[in-house]
Amino acid sequence: MPFDVVCIAVIGKMNNPLYIKNCSSTYQDLKCHYIAHTSIDLVEERISTTKHTDQYLGLLYAMEELAVFGYITNTRVKFIIVTSLQDVAIKDQEMKNLFRKIHNSYVSLVSNPFYNPDSHKPIVSANFERAMAEVTAT
């Protein structure tokens, strides 16, 4: 992969934070929370203004040396990926594949009868954690 994932965030349907992972050593955790919060507004704007119904929302915004990408499921769960800006262009297809992986592991998580999707609590799951590590490692 020609780019580094800095942060992955999963935001629930009530805009509650479900999972925020900071994969970098250069940024503080707070920065990731801040970015995740900011992107909620942009996701909302994106889905209310565009007619196109793809779950992948593309580049939400770029800030300093970071680029933020968004994805929203049919069940209004948002996934955010933050990457560091580099000289090479990031291909949409690569991004989509990453989101797809996150989506797949989220679906597996929800299918677990011990997970209560109405609880709005942050995700605590070894399997999900492992899948996220895989996403960032590739």
Added chain:
Amino acid sequence: MATAVLGQDERPLVAEASLDFLVVEMVDLMHRSPTDTEMDKEAAYFKLENLGYQLGMAMVERITKDRPRFLDNLDVVKFICKDFWIALFKKQIDNLKTNHRGVYVLTDNNFRWFSRMSGDGAGAEISRQAFAHLAFPCGLIRGALGNLGVTTVVIGEVSTIPQCTFQIKIAKP
């Protein structure tokens, strides 16, 4: 519940007969706990409805994975009639009526979980018995719609088995 949509290629197979027995037994089990008073019956109904709700939530997450986003409520209800019902019962809802003000009536002329049921006695008595078996599918619909962002109340109705109707009322935001 058909597995055709759930797993792609290495799909696990489900014995239909055992599944049907399980569903019937589940309803029976809930009602076997003392149901002397009207309140106990309601509690059993509520428990089954809640089970359906949980399952509906999880299932919809899975089957909408590769689907474009929904535009409006009618779109969502249509999805329930088609894709969701096919994933559950391998058939579509036969009739969908709406008053365009948030009430949808779904009619299934041959509801799968009723198709092998029969009873003696008056029609009204059979309908009353079959009604207990509607709690679970009502919950399924409510859970699916709920997870897609549509808060609803779902009421089932049986006139003559195997036909049944589901009335969906969308709660005003």
